[in-house]
Amino acid sequence: MTRQPLNLLDHLHQTILQFLNPFTASLSQARQAHAQILKTGLSSDTNLTTKLLSLYANNLCFDDANFVLDSISEPNLFSYSTLIHAFAKLNQFGHALALFSQMLSRGLVPDSFLFPSVVKACAGLPTSKAGKQVHAIASVSGLASDSFVQSSLVHMYIKCDQIRDARKLFDRVPHRNVIICSALISGYSRRGCVDEAMQLLSEMRDMCLEPNVVLWNGMIAGFNQSKLYADTVAVLQKMHSEGFRPDGSSISSALPAVGHLEDLGLGIQIHGYVVKQGLGSDKCVVSALIDMYGKRACSFEMSQVFHEMDQMDVGACNALVTGLSRNGLVDNALEVFRQFKDRGMELNIVSWTSIIASCSQNGKDMEALELFREMQVEGVEPNSVTIPCLLPACGNIAALMHGKAAHCFSLRRGISNDVYVGSSLIDMYAKCGKIRLSRLCFDEMPTRNLVCWNAVMAGYAMHGKANETMDVFRLMQRSGQKPDFISFTCVLSACSQKGLADEGWYYFNSMSKEHGLEARVEHYACMVTLLSRSGKLEEAYSMIKQMPFEPDACVWGALLSSCRVHSNVTLGKFVAKKLFNLEPKNPGNYILLSNIYASKGMWSEVDRVRDKMKSLGLRKNPGCSWIEVKNKVHMLLAGDKAHPQMNQIIEKLNELSSEMKKSGYFPNTHFVLQDVEEQDKEQILCGHSEKLAVVLGLLNTPPGSSLRVIKNLRICGDCHAVIKFISSFEGREISVRDTNLFHHFKDGVCSCEDYW
DNA sequence: ATAGGGTTAG
Missing domain, CATH: 1.25.40 (Serine Threonine Protein Phosphatase 5, Tetratricopeptide repeat)
Structure with missing residues (x-):
């Protein structure tokens, strides 16, 4: 490489420095500067290379950053620190930690400034394993007594769900400051430990430490997250009464709780405070206000706050969509969603998830599936909240292929272990008739909560598998999970479907005797079913x-x-x-x-x-059935004439019915309401949607493959008999889910043993 | 150069 004359080099140096100004430089300028550095042989100028490193890091250009790092003949602590700080700040934990370990292997010794960023990266991981290692390294380096290092460690243990380790460390800290107390209090609050949080708050007084706004806000946010709504509001009021002025952060974390409580007056009062304090331009506050009014069924106030905004904001739009849907106005929600999209608003993952949730919660299952597709076309990636919002729609209409696709997506993205994702998968597979896949999802979950246990029991109950339901119930108790009233609803409804009176009474009585739960109306309903079905x-x-x-x-x-x-x-x-x-x-x-x-x-x-x-x-209510054929969900109404294949369906149905008559079957016309001629009754029975759906399935799938049908009402006795016949005559396994039970037809027999 | 807090989706 030729040396440039000195003055020109100086000039270049200046230019490159300008290009690398952290406040003004763009990524393309950084690349230009990088090219210049390479060309002019300035790679050894640590001032330049460090600036370059920081620019690449801030633009998330990992490869470029690593390239620069490799080109430095002797990277020092400063080069690594620059990158690690930047990556930690941008939540690029993996990259930050990879660099840290590379740095250690080169024999470089971290200082007390670097540790907090490394610990922060560890806090972003699901377990505290890496954090503990870094803690050990800090200890042997003699840096674990630094107050910055200590508070970052406390924060890490809390984020990794190791509150006892956090407390152990805290207890060993001789000189505590507000920040470390605040970290621990926020940890307690997030875990719903109200007493511990309050206790520490009062101990702070003894240590002559004054809480600050950040500490109050951490408590408010934590209690809100723990769904301790009354406590959330109480902290806001305590803070206020002790002379602290709640800021936008306080208000936006307290408002969701206010919405859950039935105290509209408080909500209005807070709205007034927001206006008086000039917090009305804070986007989070506005979204939270819309959400609060939505939860309290104040559609008018909700829209008013929305329209009074001086600047459009996605968060506020999302809150409005959810608010409308909460108040039964799904169509309006869809309409405003479309408007936002057409006006070019940058919709985010929350926007899509909100509208998908609105649809699947309000009987618009096909729309939910369509929106999920549209969202991906728009380049928005689903996350671990989107999946549990979508899956109920798949379950509702037994769209198994869509559900499986969502399952595959979850596995690929590593979110299948999330308890929300897992329990919605369990539910989806059960509702799609795939009870074994449902159980498989349950078995493969590394951690389970009550919802998961209840989901798998509800699935078995829905399939009339009383013994399996009770097995899982016992397994749950052995695992130490306490049942709640939903668990008992599952077991009791399973018993009622199989007429298991002794077992039913046993569980019903054990609720209050052994579990301290008072029977609710739904448990009585199960018992009434159990008794009355068997003729009592x-x-x-x-x-x-x-x-x-x-x-x-x-x-x-x-x-x-x-x-x-x-x-x-x-x-x-x-x-x-x-x-x-x-x-x-x-x-x-x-x-x-x-x-x-x-x-x-x-x-x-x-x-x-x-x-x-x-x-x-x-x-x-018109009878309606759904069947998924070749990844497409078909909806059939009773007496449907609109389906393009209807002529074929009728033809096939007639063919089947004459075959049935040959084998001695007579249509059970008792299931027809009207007093009409026998011949007509038969015609009416022919039109039942579940039969149409089954026959549509027969016509469009290869012989021998199984069929799954969902019906919005109870299956009628005649359809039950006909589908039993079809299952043996056509050699098909057919499952029909009606409003409360699965019927699995195989070889002319139904899993419900004709008891339903 | 380093530590603690916010809204809207389950």
């Missing part, structure tokens, strides 16, 4: 009379269903009357009653019920 209608009724609270529609509904199964007109009439009072607008109850009459041939009573429905403006 009177016993079920007396159970209702003995309930310690007013029976609700679920309880009476359970009894009415059994009256239908056992064709009990007298009790059915009585129960239906109760239900008409409790939920006058639910057509299902009228249908059940008229079915009871119809099963006894009491056609004039059937007409009376139907006339009453008509006069109330009620219509039978």
Whole structure:
């Protein structure tokens, strides 16, 4: 390389320095400067190379940074520190730690300034393993007594869920300052340890340490995160009463809690404070206000805050979408989402996840799947929140392929161990009829919480697998996980489906005796089902009379269903009357009653019920089934004429029905409401959506492959018989999920053993 | 050059 004349080199040096100004330099300028440095042989100028390193690091150009580092003949502590500080600040923990270990292997000794950044990188990892090692290195270097190092270590232990290690370290620190106390208090708050947090706060007084705003805010945010809403608000008020002025941070972490409490007055008061303190231009505060009003069902105030914003903000838009959806206005949520998108607003992962959640929570499952696709087309990557928002939509309409795709995505992205992702996978597979895959997901989870246990039990219950449900229940207890009222709902409903009266009573009684849980209305509903299904209608009724609270529609509904199964007109009439009072607008109850009459041939009573429905403006909810064929979900309505393959379906159905008649089957026309000619009744039965869906599946899948159908109402007895026949005649495994149970048909037999 | 805090999605 030729040496340049000195004056020119000086000039170049100046130019390069300008290019490397950390405040103004762009990435392309950094690259130009890098090229110049290489050309002019200035690589040994540590001033230049360090600036270059820092620029590359701040632009997340790891390869370039490493290249520069390698080109330095003898990188020193300063070169490494520059990079490690930058990466730690930008949450690039892996890179920061890789550089740290490289640095150590070169024999360089870290100083007390470097440790906090390294520890911060360790805090971003899921376990404290690396953090403990760094702690040990700091100790042997004699730097563990530095207050910066200590507080970063406390923070690391807390982030890695090792609060006892954090406390152990804290107790050994002789001179505590506000920062280290604040780190520990925030840790306690985040874990819901209210007493410990409060205790430490008062101990600070003894140490003559005054809490500051950051400390208060850490507590507020922590309690809010622990869902201790009352405590969250209490801290905000305590802070205020002790003369500290809550800032935007305090307000935005307290408002979510205010929304959860039923104290709209406090919310309005805080809104007033925001206006008075001029916090109204703080984006987080505005989003939090919208969220609070949304949670408290104040659609008007919510929109008002939104429209009074002086600058558009994605966070506020997202809060508005969720707020609308919370108040039953999904269509409006979809509309505003579209508007934001069309106006070129930069939608983020929260925006997409919010709208997907709105859809899957409000019966717009197909829309949720479509939005998930659209989101990926737009280049937005799903995360560990998006997946649990999407999966219920897959489960609702048994879109197994979509669910599996989401599962694969989770495995690839390493988020499948997340308890939310895991429990939503368990639920999705169960609802798609894949109970073994559901169990597999459960078995493979490294950590489980109550929701996971409940999800797998609910799955087994839904599949009528009472023994498995009880097995898991026992396993849960042995693992030390305490059951909650949902766990008992799962076990009891499993027992009720199989008519296991002894087991049902055992679990029902053990709730209060052994677990200190009072039976809720849903547990009584399970017991009513259990008793009444097996024909003990009177016993079920007396159970209702003995309930310690007013029976609700679920309880009476359970009894009415059994009256239908056992064709009990007298009790059915009585129960239906109760239900008409409790939920006058639910057509299902009228249908059940008229079915009871119809099963006894009491056609004039059937007409009376139907006339009453008509006069109330009620219509039978249309039967609707879903089936996934070749990755596409088809929706079929009862008597559907719109489906393009309908002629083929009818043809196939007729073919099947003549085959059935040959083998001695007669359509069970009791399941038809109307008093019509037998011939017509048969036609009406033919139109039931579950049959249409099964036949659509037969026509479009290879022989022998299995079919999965989801129905929005209970499966009718005739369809049950027909699908049993189809399963053996066509040699298919068919599963049909109705509102409360899975029916697995195989070789002419159903898993429910005709008890449902 | 180094340490503690915020909104909107489950």
